[in-house]
Amino acid sequence: MKANRGKALRGLLAAAGLAMAGYGIHGLLTMTRATNPPQAARWLIGGILVHDLVAFPVTAAVGLVLTRFVRAPYRAVVQGALLVSATVALASLPLWRGYGGSPDNPTVNPLPYGRNLAIVLGAVWAGAAALIVVRAVRAWRARRVSGPAGPTGSAESAGTVGSAPEPS
Amino acid sequence: MPSGRFPHPPAFPRRGPLREGAFPSRLHDPRVAALLGIWLGIAFGVCFLTGLVSHFMQHPPSFLDWPSRPVWLYRATQGLHVATGLATVPLLLAKLWTVYPRLWEWPPVRSAAHALERLTIVPLIAGAVFQLATGIANTAQWYRFRFFFTVTHYWVAWMTVGALLVHVAVKLAVVRANVGSGRAGRAHLTDRRSAPEPAGEGLSRRGLGVAVGTAAGVITLTTAGQFVPGLARLDLLAPRRPDLGPQGLPVNRTAAAARVITVARDPNYRLEVVGPRPFTLSLAELRAFDHHTSKLPITCVEGWAADATWRGPRLRDLLDAAGIPPGATVRVESLESRGGYRASEVNPPHARDPLTLLATGLNGAVLDLDHGYPARLIAPNRPGVLQTKWVHRVVML
Numbered sequence A: 001m002k003a004n005r006g007k008a009l010r011g012l013l014a015a016a017g018l019a020m021a022g023y024g025i026h027g028l029l030t031m032t033r034a035t036n037p038p039q040a041a042r043w044l045i046g047g048i049l050v051h052d053l054v055a056f057p058v059t060a061a062v063g064l065v066l067t068r069f070v071r072a073p074y075r076a077v078v079q080g081a082l083l084v085s086a087t088v089a090l091a092s093l094p095l096w097r098g099y100g101g102s103p104d105n106p107t108v109n110p111l112p113y114g115r116n117l118a119i120v121l122g123a124v125w126a127g128a129a130a131l132i133v134v135r136a137v138r139a140w141r142a143r144r145v146s147g148p149a150g151p152t153g154s155a156e157s158a159g160t161v162g163s164a165p166e167p168s
Numbered sequence B: 001m002p003s004g005r006f007p008h009p010p011a012f013p014r015r016g017p018l019r020e021g022a023f024p025s026r027l028h029d030p031r032v033a034a035l036l037g038i039w040l041g042i043a044f045g046v047c048f049l050t051g052l053v054s055h056f057m058q059h060p061p062s063f064l065d066w067p068s069r070p071v072w073l074y075r076a077t078q079g080l081h082v083a084t085g086l087a088t089v090p091l092l093l094a095k096l097w098t099v100y101p102r103l104w105e106w107p108p109v110r111s112a113a114h115a116l117e118r119l120t121i122v123p124l125i126a127g128a129v130f131q132l133a134t135g136i137a138n139t140a141q142w143y144r145f146r147f148f149f150t151v152t153h154y155w156v157a158w159m160t161v162g163a164l165l166v167h168v169a170v171k172l173a174v175v176r177a178n179v180g181s182g183r184a185g186r187a188h189l190t191d192r193r194s195a196p197e198p199a200g201e202g203l204s205r206r207g208l209g210v211a212v213g214t215a216a217g218v219i220t221l222t223t224a225g226q227f228v229p230g231l232a233r234l235d236l237l238a239p240r241r242p243d244l245g246p247q248g249l250p251v252n253r254t255a256a257a258a259r260v261i262t263v264a265r266d267p268n269y270r271l272e273v274v275g276p277r278p279f280t281l282s283l284a285e286l287r288a289f290d291h292h293t294s295k296l297p298i299t300c301v302e303g304w305a306a307d308a309t310w311r312g313p314r315l316r317d318l319l320d321a322a323g324i325p326p327g328a329t330v331r332v333e334s335l336e337s338r339g340g341y342r343a344s345e346v347n348p349p350h351a352r353d354p355l356t357l358l359a360t361g362l363n364g365a366v367l368d369l370d371h372g373y374p375a376r377l378i379a380p381n382r383p384g385v386l387q388t389k390w391v392h393r394v395v396m397l
Ligand code: HEM
Pocket: B029, B030, B033, B034, B036, B037, B038, B040, B041, B042, B044, B095, B096, B099, B102, B103, B118, B121, B124, B125, B128, B164, B167, B168, B171, B174, B175, B192
């Protein structure tokens, strides 16, 4: 009884989704003067390819390099700070790269974005550095208590990456 | 599960990423995917609904009359739309990280239903990445794409959210078996169950959540100032600062871009109001008309909003003088000779609102040419593209 209701609900959801997606694709293929389907398709497929063939492998490669050069429990902090830095930079990419806007309208993209990004990422890495110091002190104390052979960073202590640092 | 299973393929092509255990990160986990998925679903839901509000405000169907109040409504919905989209960047990338090994799952297709399910992932990822990328490019006015942004963004939204609903229907069992306090009792729903987190030295699952939340927080904190009053000082990475521009206000379309510099400065300018008792006003007569002050924001589709103090005749007083009845819709026309935004329609709720002005002054001075000199429409709860500038005609429809 209950399982059947769940199945019906999921079927309904999927049917509604297919109808909506079909409506969207139909719109894309009808208003061709505005949507320019070959161009739109290039950007749609391009997004997948850039993610699957560039963004993911590069992230994985960076992760691999980190395993060689940064020890636990500091590696998690560095990974977290890199994630924050990369996504903040990506979300503002046209601004600090100087793309967009028009010369006759200085009110579009009016700020010194390169400097601002440096300030924001500086704050992020200052937060990360503070966390690393906290972890180093904790590891040092743990070593003093349990002797030189004691455990350093456990999976547990690698788990937290701190809270949002304020940009100055 | 459907019974029409395909035969198992031979094992020899299982190399590289197709290998068993090719992706060692402990973050590739159904519970992490489900939790990030729930947040993504909320974010895309907010973007879709606020996007529809914006779309239908600009293209109202005949049965719908948007209210002119509350004044802040469009500022809130469109600001939220852009802010949510920006905060989704880390969320989407983290989600795709957790599920990436599924791209290389073996065998690639198990049944016709499985093939169909995998196929609907294509419009989902393509659409999600597309919406964020084109949205970010558009707010920076970086027009690298050769399609018209608003129309394409609108249709891709339907495609993406449709694919998202299919995705939720398909993954509901995995979500229920991995999320919620009673999840242990629902473990039988799927074989995709979260494995206990293995010990490791890198980012843990909780750490990933904290990092994604931090990234979303930093992005919001450094961009929300473009539409939230009082946060302008934190506005470091947004394409607009609400207090930067002529007369302390940003401009979207300059007089030069609209090619109206000469006509707008013409001393023989006349404002024409066309109704049952049509009349025209010279510049001096327009300035002598009964003036009022309105504090209203410009609320741009690009997600920024800026408060300003406007002065000028009330639109409804001008309409009354021309004998235009209270139930009539009017069209406000710009001096621009072409372009999609050279005229806008004003429905009765906005046309009759006492705050709606044909402004000739801004923040204590004569309206700047780039803000629409000699006169512009300013009405509450209305997208900025419909606040027509360089107005020279008001026509009853
Ligand atoms: C824009 C939004 C989203 C995108 C782009 C996205 C993307 C993906 C992709 C590419 C996969 C792998 C497909 C596969 O397993 O064959 C996946 C799996 C999954 N997604 Fe999503 N998703 C989104 C939203 C959601 C939402 C809203 C939910 C739940 C409410 C969700 C829950 C899941 C679950 C449970 C899995 C399975 C993970 C596993 O089996 O390991 N996703 N998602």
